[in-house]
Amino acid sequence: xxxxxxxALRMALDQAMQRDPSVIVMGIGVDDHKAVFGSTxxxxxxxxxxxxxDTPIAEAALTGVAIGAALGGLKPVHIHIRSDFLxxxxxxxxxxxxxxxxxxxEKGNVPIVVRAVIGRSWGQGAQHSQSLQSFFMHIPGIKVVxxxxxxxxxxxxxxxIADPNPVVMIEHRLLYYIDGEVPDDPxxxxxxxxxxxxxxxxxxxxxxxxxxxxxxxxxxxxxDNGVDVEIVDPVCLAPLDTKTILDSARKTGKVLxxxxxxxxxxxxAEFAALIGEHACGTPVRRMGNAPVTCPVAKNLEEEFYPNxxxxxHAVFEMLGKDVPLGDIPALSSKxxxxx
Numbered sequence: 652x653x654x655x656x657x658x659a660l661r662m663a664l665d666q667a668m669q670r671d672p673s674v675i676v677m678g679i680g681v682d683d684h685k686a687v688f689g690s691t692x693x694x695x696x697x698x699x700x701x702x703x704x705d706t707p708i709a710e711a712a713l714t715g716v717a718i719g720a721a722l723g724g725l726k727p728v729h730i731h732i733r734s735d736f737l738x739x740x741x742x743x744x745x746x747x748x749x750x751x752x753x754x755x756x757e758k759g760n761v762p763i764v765v766r767a768v769i770g771r772s773w774g775q776g777a778q779h780s781q782s783l784q785s786f787f788m789h790i791p792g793i794k795v796v797x798x799x800x801x802x803x804x805x806x807x808x809x810x811x812i813a814d815p816n817p818v819v820m821i822e823h824r825l826l827y828y829i830d831g832e833v834p835d836d837p838x839x840x841x842x843x844x845x846x847x848x849x850x851x852x853x854x855x856x857x858x859x860x861x862x863x864x865x866x867x868x869x870x871x872x873x874x875d876n877g878v879d880v881e882i883v884d885p886v887c888l889a890p891l892d893t894k895t896i897l898d899s900a901r902k903t904g905k906v907l908x909x910x911x912x913x914x915x916x917x918x919x920a921e922f923a924a925l926i927g928e929h930a931c932g933t934p935v936r937r938m939g940n941a942p943v944t945c946p947v948a949k950n951l952e953e954e955f956y957p958n959x960x961x962x963x964h965a966v967f968e969m970l971g972k973d974v975p976l977g978d979i980p981a982l983s984s985k986x987x988x989x990x
Contacts, residue, residue, distance in 0.1 A: 652835060657689035657827040659801035660766075663808035664691065664728065666837035668698055671726065674812060676703045677717065678730030678766075687730055687768075688827040714740035714765075718748050721763045726812055734767035734821060735781045748817040749792035760815040764808070769911060770823040770861060771956060776947040782912035782940075784859075787819045788889045788921065794818040794842055795888040797860045797911075801831035803886060806840030813839050823861040823911065845892035847899070851881035854966055855899040857922055858909040859885055862957060866909060869962035869979070876975045878966060888918055893925055900930040905969050909957050910939040936969055938962070 654662065668674045676694060678687070682705050686692040695703040706713045710731065717727040731737055737744070748761045769782040787795045794816055798804040804822070811818035848863055849870055858866040863884045870880050883899050885891060900906050906926055908919040919937040926935050941955045960979045967974045 652833060653830050654801055654833050655689075655828050655830050656798075656801045656804050656822075657687075659805040659831075659833045660690035660808055660822075661686075661692055661694070662833065663805040663812075663837070664694060665697070667809060667812045668694070668702065670837065671812075672702075673724060674702075674726045674728065675720065676728045676730065677706050677713065678732070679706055679708060680732055681705060681730055687732055688824070690766075690827070691730070710736045710739040711743055714743040715747075717763050717765075718743060718751075718761055721748075721761045721817075722751070722759055726762050726764075728764045728766060728808075728812065730766045732768050733779050734769045734783050735778055737765070737767055737783055741786070744787070744793065744817065744819070745790045749790050751792075752816070753792060761817050762812075762815050763817050764811045765817070765819045766808075767819060767821050768824050769821055770825050771952060775945070777944045780945040782821065782860075782910075784819075784821055784888055785912065785917045785921070788891075788918060792816065793889065795821070796842060796886060797821045797823075797888060798886065799826065799846075799848075799860055799863045799884055801829070801833045803840070803846075805833050806838060807842065807886070809837055809839035810842050814842060818842065821860065825861050826864075829864070842887050843890050843892055844887070845895040846884045846886050847881065847895070848884050849880065849882040851879040852903060853879045854905040854907060854969060855881045855883060855903045856907050856909060856962065856966075857883045857885065857896060857899075857919075859888070859918065860911050862909045862911055865957065865959045866962055868959040869966070872959070872963050872977065872979050873966060876977070878970065878972075880966060885918075885922075891921075891925075893929075896922060896925060897929050900926045900933045904933060906933055906935045907962070907965055907969060908935065908937045909962060910937070912939055913942060914939040915942065934969065936965060938965055
């Protein structure tokens, strides 16, 4: 069926809760009328307030509650409508949840899923726009996924709930109203394999989350001007599918990496290091947020974030070609904001 990204997440939660009474959903706004971009719509009415409940603004404490619930036999899905406030829960996630299984000889699992929302919208500014995937990639014991399509959203959420390890699932707010084909059945996706979103021969673009949609838009313009790019979407950042990334880099011989965050010490740095170590001689260029604090003004936001126009210019520069004349339309969004 065709549904949007938010509805696909709701379907995954509904099907997981139907099959497994230990699955609970918690977080700020999970039971309000907007229901976290529709992704928890109707769940409190169907499963009750014991399994679907709003939480106070106390990220560290509530993450501790989720970890304790997981150790006690439940499978919490803890939703953060802004990923920025996960900074407050870093000790709980990276010192407790990620390390528990190892420290206690695999005698206890912490099967929590943390859903965290990232990305631009109505001038979110310095403290509400950050994309924190590299923090979680850095620590063994925690898995990190960034679904791009509605099918990814549903399949990866089901896979994350079924996984015995803590999983951080990072969702971009501009993706929630994008439609796509989603299977009716509750089929979990494996956490690991990357996806080839577009095959090509001239250059590889490695992009994640919403940057994949910008890369696909850029690919249309590039195709019309004689450039054939391949687009690799890692989807799962930890564990990382290094084979698919390296195979594509070796195939095309040039790589542009486009991330949803800053490039310094970020996911793009890890991809570039991987290619440098194992696909020696492959030219690599990185693109991400400007190396400044995120601005609020819309005209400054346009300069801060990567987009299809910037991707096109980077590709032609890497290929040693002049950028042809022509308009690269901005992507439209059905996002209604402000959160």
